[in-house]
Amino acid sequence: MNRFDYVRPASIAEAIAAAAEPGSAYLASGTNLLDLMKGNVVRPARLVDLNHLPGLDGIELLPDGGARIGARVRNADLAYHPEFSRRFPAVAEALLSGASAQLRNAATVGGNLLQRTCCAYFYDPASACNKRDPGAGCDARGGENRLHAVLGWSERCIATHPSDFCVPLAAFGAVVEIEGQFGRREVPLEEFHLLPGETPERESVLAPGELVVALRLPAEAAGFAAHARYVKLRERTSYAFAVVSAAAGLRLENGVIAEARLALGGVAAKPWRARAAEAALAGARPDAASFRRAAEAALAEAAPSGDNAFKIELARRVAARALLLAAAGTPERLPALPASAFAPVPGASLHG
Amino acid sequence: MSLPITLTVNGVPQRIVLDDPRVTLLDLLRERLDLTGTKKGCDRGQCGACTILVDGRRVNSCLALAISHDGAEITTIEGLARDGELHPVQAAFIAHDAFQCGFCTPGQIMSAVGLIAEGQAGTDPERVREGMSGNLCRCAAYRGITEAVIEAQETMGQAGRQEAA
Structure with a gap:
């Protein structure tokens, strides 16, 4: 780990001024940042510690049915908040399917949004990586890339965003509250992360010094609470990143879908909201045929970036599975294995 | 750089001066406080061997900077037994x-x-x-x-x- 200067600001304004200096990074819990620093993947000259700032750790349940979550709220505290998980069960399920209990006790909401990709070439300073070292090239192209992106990738970068939490946030229209040197602004989560294009080193809309202070879930997101699920396919039962995942929500009226939400994880450099699939489901019957059509619409523009063509069909099936599980209804209590792809699907076979 | 912090470790208040902000809670416990019950396995948050309680919650001490835990209450494996009786x-x-x-x-x-x-x-x-x-x-x-x-x-x-x- 490189040497760095340590700054403990007394206010958000002080934090922003300190972090606007080149080479600075914010420190929340550090579960991702310290790991990257130990691997010499990132080498910040200065850490601006957010852990002693007041006002960033509240969970506010808004009277209109929405919620406002401070950026330093710990993943576990949000997931186990009874009223939050009642209103937004797919968000709680996604949180509990991520990382380990120890990491969820430490890791923050803001840090989750800003965690870096789990691409092994990004993590290995001896490999070429345009994200870590702009212009260096990309060893993931033509390398071990079976888990890389199938949507929104570029010749420069085929890495995926590793978050589970962000997938239902994208599906349910979360808004990111940002504070910076020039004031406060809000960005829909769907627009917060950037696709790689020519500049894969730019991963979000944040300008230097800008700080995520809170997240908001709008009231209409709670309208899906009765039919909201997250499904995550991973290479071992627990404590693994998603190969592909999907968050699904349905609003059913008189046996038909009044409104649907669908977002995919593990497929792109950002959580992937599948608006074409949502449009295809409006007015449809909540059955396997409708869900398969929606899943095909969601992946219509997908293309392999290497040895990962299998992920496209896998993502269709996981999307359809999440929609089927959502249609069957949110369980009273989250299952023992949150978001498991092997949970029984009521009225349907596990395969196919 | 001299960075003073206070921690309560297994019920005992400690004032510690860090000479480097890179010190993790894991290294502080093992190298400074001689509490070697907490183990360093992967040192990257993957194995859980370094798990301790910080303010009553289990976390990976290898991914926690000591400097940012000023004021925290720490419990390690050495702090579990009471009056010679195992937890x-x-x-x-x-x-x-x-x-x-x-x-x-x-x-x-x-x-x-x-x-x-x-x-x-x-x-x-x-x-x-x-x-x-x-x-x-x-x-x-x-x-x-x-x-x-x-x-x-x-x-x-x-x-x-x-x-x-």
Whole structure:
């Protein structure tokens, strides 16, 4: 780990001024940042510690049915908040399917949004990586890339965003509250992360010094609470990143879908909201045929970036599975294995 | 750079001056405070051997900077036994043969204490296994670990009820 200067600001304004200096990074819990620093993947000259700032750790349940979550709220505290998980069960399920209990006790909401990709070439300073070292090239192209992106990738970068939490946030229209040197602004989560294009080193809309202070879930997101699920396919039962995942929500009226939400994880450099699939489901019957059509619409523009063509069909099936599980209804209590792809699907076979 | 912090470690207040902000809670415990029960396995948050309680919550001490935990209350494996009597989780690990080489055991036990305090898993073995998935055991004593966690939870639940009565 490189040497760095340590700054403990007394206010958000002080934090922003300190972090606007080149080479600075914010420190929340550090579960991702310290790991990257130990691997010499990132080498910040200065850490601006957010852990002693007041006002960033509240969970506010808004009277209109929405919620406002401070950026330093710990993943576990949000997931186990009874009223939050009642209103937004797919968000709680996604949180509990991520990382380990120890990491969820430490890791923050803001840090989750800003965690870096789990691409092994990004993590290995001896490999070429345009994200870590702009212009260096990309060893993931033509390398071990079976888990890389199938949507929104570029010749420069085929890495995926590793978050589970962000997938239902994208599906349910979360808004990111940002504070910076020039004031406060809000960005829909769907627009917060950037696709790689020519500049894969730019991963979000944040300008230097800008700080995520809170997240908001709008009231209409709670309208899906009765039919909201997250499904995550991973290479071992627990404590693994998603190969592909999907968050699904349905609003059913008189046996038909009044409104649907669908977002995919593990497929792109950002959580992937599948608006074409949502449009295809409006007015449809909540059955396997409708869900398969929606899943095909969601992946219509997908293309392999290497040895990962299998992920496209896998993502269709996981999307359809999440929609089927959502249609069957949110369980009273989250299952023992949150978001498991092997949970029984009521009225349907596990395969196919 | 001289960076003073205060920590309460296993009930004892400590004033510590760090000469480098890079020191993790894990290295501070092992190298400065001679509390070597907490183990350094992967040092990257993947194995759970370094699990401790910070303000009552289980975390990976390898991914926690000491400097940013100024004022925290820390519990390590050395702080569990009371008056020479093993903590119920420690006793249950022995009763169920929940280890072989023992390297991961302090982290497993601290994680189990944290899991029981969280109160989410109950005595459902699947929920216990899922809740303990951040602790790897290369000897694969998982079966005994799960049994020990469930038994300790039951013992502690009964003790709690007796105290309340």
